[in-house]
Every structure is written in structure tokens, then in C-alpha cells.
Amino acid sequence: MQPMPADIKVNESLQNYAIRKAREVAALEQENKQLIDNCDHWESKATELANDVATFFNTNIGEHSNVNCPVENAIDAVHMRMGQKPETIKYQCSKCTEQYDVDVFAHKSPNIGIECQCGASMVPIN
Numbered sequence: 001m002q003p004m005p006a007d008i009k010v011n012e013s014l015q016n017y018a019i020r021k022a023r024e025v026a027a028l029e030q031e032n033k034q035l036i037d038n039c040d041h042w043e044s045k046a047t048e049l050a051n052d053v054a055t056f057f058n059t060n061i062g063e064h065s066n067v068n069c070p071v072e073n074a075i076d077a078v079h080m081r082m083g084q085k086p087e088t089i090k091y092q093c094s095k096c097t098e099q100y101d102v103d104v105f106a107h108k109s110p111n112i113g114i115e116c117q118c119g120a121s122m123v124p125i126n
């Protein structure tokens with residue numbers, strides 16, 4: 001005999017339990033879809049703004065990839081135009097001995113995705 005589900009209500013039949021669970025899952029899926037739609041909407045707005053900033057400052061922000069974020073580059077362009085200086089942070093490959101100096105603005109996490117030539121991720125060192 002199968003054990004009863006831990007969250008079944010007193011006097012609730014297994015059939016009603018299954019119906020209640022199916023409705024809960026459907027509601028969660030709907031909520032998840034709305035979150036994804038909302039995320040897609042604002043990502044599209046951020047990309048539009050980044051492209052406008054790039055045009056306005058006549059700068060190249062690149063295409064989105066796992067190692068390049070046009071939105072971050074557009075923010076960097078604004079910070080440079082405002083006269084801010086980036087901090088140089090030394091990164092080391094998590095796999096080989098490769099090291100890079102990377103200019104990072106204060107608004108960015110030092111753990112930004114930077115990839116070594118060997119394909120491993122670079123981590124900041126002090």
C-alpha cells in the first residue's frame with residue numbers, strides 16, 4: 001500500500017487531492033509564465049536602452065553572449081562619459097595559470113562572467 005501524501009487534508013479523497021494539486025500546479029505554471037514574460041519585456045527594454053546609449057555615445061556595446069553584456073557595456077559608457085574611472089582587478093583562471101587585468105566599474109560585481117582562453121571561468125584575485 002502506498003503511503004498517503006503528507007499534505008492531504010483530513011477526509012479528502014485521493015481524487016480530490018489530485019484535482020487540488022493539479023490546480024496548484026496550473027496556478028504556479030501561470031505565475032511562472034507571467035514572470036518569464038515580465039523578464040522578457042524588461043530585458044527587451046534594457047536592450048533597447050543600451051542600443052540607444054550606444055548610438056548616442058557612438059560606441060560599440062557588442063552582441064549579447066555568455067562573456068559580453070551589451071547592457072553592462074552601455075552602463076560603462078555612461079559612467080566613462082560621467083568621468084568615472086574603472087578599478088583594475090586582477091583575474092586568474094580557475095583551471096590554468098592565465099591571468100588578466102580587467103577594468104571594472106564600481107556598479108559591476110567583480111564576479112562578472114569572464115572566460116579564459118582555455119574555456120574555464122576567471123576568478124578575481126587580490
Ligand SMILES: [Zn+2]
Binds near residue numbers: 093096118
Ligand atoms: Zn585557463
